Structure formats: structure tokens, C-alpha cells
Amino acid sequence: MTEAAGIEFTRVRVVAGDRLLLSIPALQLTEPRITVIGPNGGGKSTLLQLINGLVEPTEGFVSVDGHDTVDHGRAVRQSAGFVFSSPAAQLVMPTPLEDVELSLRRTVRDSSARRAAATQCLTELGIADLADRSSQELSSGQQQLVALATVLVLKPRILLLDEPTTLLDLINARRFIQQVEALGQRQKITTITATHDLDLAARADRTLLVQGGRIVADGPPERVIGTYRQHSTV
Template sequence: MTFRNVRVLAGQGQLLEIPHLDLTEQRISVIGPNGGGKSTLLQLVNGLVEPTEGRVSTEGLDTVEQGRQLRQCTGFVFSNPAAQLVMPTPLEDVELSLRRSVRDSAQRRRAALQTLAELGIADLAERSSQELSSGQQQLVALATVLTLRPRTLLLDEPTTLLDLANAARFTQLVRSMERKHRIRTITATHDLELAAAAERTLLVAGGKVVAEGEPQEVIAAYRRCSTG
């Protein structure tokens, strides 16, 4: 995935500027202060945000000109899972994700149940989504994305609302899917332990990528900046 002369403007301000960046690793983390541009960077990757200037390509596809095609092979999990769950039950939410790609309703239901089972949450299929815990909702949100078998998975603060046990379970499941389906993951996070498990880390602050490279070195740079 590549960024070339990218600027994202909003009103009179600049949200993000990336002159040149190539990302090739399977597991990438993005760290930095709130409002620094992490979420904007992730949303550029699959065309949820379009660059005001410059070009972004993912999986060889231009995020503006081929955005619809791109979003068929990339998945986005937001920090608040409730924002992604719009149907009464988890099963119906996963089925909804499959509606365009699987026309037959019986086949769609089987595929949805298979995904829920793969993530170990088949028992939640018929539960009310509104009655689930935050951890359960986040796993269902992950299921709605993984059922489409994306090649790139974008995780925006996925463990923010989770306790330690559910955060660990969520991360373990993502790692399992990475290995099983060769999915590339890009995770924006304040969890520096999670960030350190990546192959490459970006530090985004003030609307710029101010450091990037080996995770421990970039995390150390972030700590220095944060402590003055």
C-alpha cells in the first residue's frame, strides 16, 4: 500500500500530510496522541476518507477511483462496536454483511453461522445485540468484517472499550485469523503492548508521520515525546 503526496484538509485546517509512505508488512501498528491523525490514516487506506491531494493505493487499487472494489477486499472495525451492529441479532448482522456477495439466503445463513463458530461465538447468534457486553459486541463486529474474507483488516482502537480479558481474547482471535487467512492488519491503538507486537510501527502526531520503523524504537520515541 502506498501514499504519495497525500494531504487531507478539513475546513481551514489540515488533518494529515504524508509525502511518501510504502507499507508492505503483514502486521502494522499506528500510535500517537488523540487527534493526531491515526484514524484518518486508517480511513485513507480503504477510501472511507479521500485525500484532498495526492494518491493512496491499497491492494493495487486506487482508493478514490476504485473505492467500491477496494472495500470488497478490506475490512474496517471501529472502536465502538455498537456503531457497526444495526440488526437485532449477531446472526442477522453477519448475514447483512454477506447480502451482496451471497445471494441465496440459506447459503448466507450457513456462511454467517460458520463465521460465528470460527470466532467461538456461535452461542451469541440469536441473542439481542443490545444485550451483549462490549467484548461480545466487538467480537460480533469483527465477525461482520471477517465473514467477507478481507485481505486487509483495519482496526481502529479495537480494545478501547474492553477489559483485559476481552482485549486479550480479541487480539488472540485476530492473530489466529492473520495466520489462517493471511490477512494483513493495521491497528491504531493506545495499547503500547499491542503496538509492540507489530512488525512495523508508525507514530502519527500533529497530522504527520513523525517516526516509523521497528516497534520498540518508535514506541520509545513516543514515550520521550509524551514525557517532554
């Protein structure tokens, strides 16, 4: 185990049957805002899921702040929270407040403390008014903010966002991005965002282009997005 803060991939390969899904010989991620772009099926989700142990490497290692994602899965999942593109997948309780409380079931034993923390989290995201509404009846934009709350309430250091705005209209997508960016600055959260929205992809310190299970470009967003555009001419 190293003391390094950050995410490190070492000789990672993910194989399903006889198919190579992802191969990353060496990668270190330390920048506060990282975006991941590339074609459908390129390996973006696999890369994000490796970071919090939702996918385990077939070969090699991934570590988060020195913790191996397989050997220390629980610790890693506490510091790296995952938001799926479909909020419905993340909301299982009748109301937003109950879903956010559910996230705290392991870490906060006292139910009134749980309620207070959940309420505070919803308030910080500007959605306290949704606390007791029916989650199923919320708009996709509102549901995505609630999904974000269920992850943020655990105070992760790293936020993994897998196409978080794909199902949102422009206004809700902008609101979501604003909230995430404000949080990143306020609470020093590192965000790693997979997206097809190239305007969103450009708002980063570093961008990875993942294609055919490999990182084919890595660097400043404008340059990597330019490479992606060149690869995508029809």
C-alpha cells in the same frame, strides 16, 4: 494502476477547511502486522480511513493492491475491512447472526447460503452460541467480536482496526487480540491497528507514530514506542 501488492500513499494531504489533518508524502505498507500510535487528534483514524476510502485525500493518491481508493472504492472496501472502536456503531440488526448475514447481502444472493456462511464465521470466532442473542444485551467484548465477524465474513485481505480494544476489559481485549492474531496467521490477513495500548502496539512488524498530522517515526515497534514515550513526558 500498478500491480504492487500492498498499500501505497503518494503525496497525500487531507485538508478540512483551512486545517491540515494529515500529510503523508510517501508511504508503502507491506508488512503483515502494522500498528499506529500517537496522541489524540494526531491523525491515526484519518490514516486508517484513507486506506479503505472512508476518507478521500484532498490531494494525492492512496492505492490498495494497485487500486485507487477513490476510483475503485468498492473493490478497495472489499479487500480492506474496517472495525470501529465502538462495536455499537457497527451492529444495526437485532441479532449477531442477522448482522453478519447483512454484510453478505451484496455478495451472496441465496439466503440459506448466507446463513451458512454467517454461522461458519461466528463458529470460527468461537461465538456461535451468541448467534441468536440480542446484540444490545451482549457485553462490549462480545459485541466487538461480532463486529469483527461482520467484517471478516467478507474475507478481507486487510483488516483496519481503529482502537479495537479501547472499550474492552483486559480479558476481552486479550481474547480479541488472540483471535485477530490467529486469523492473521491462518488466513494471511494483514492487520493495521491504531491503538493507545502500547503492549498491543509492540506486537507488530512495524509501527508508525502519527502526531500533528504527520508520521514522525516509523520502524521497529520498540524504537517507535520509545520515541512516543520521549515525546509524551509531562
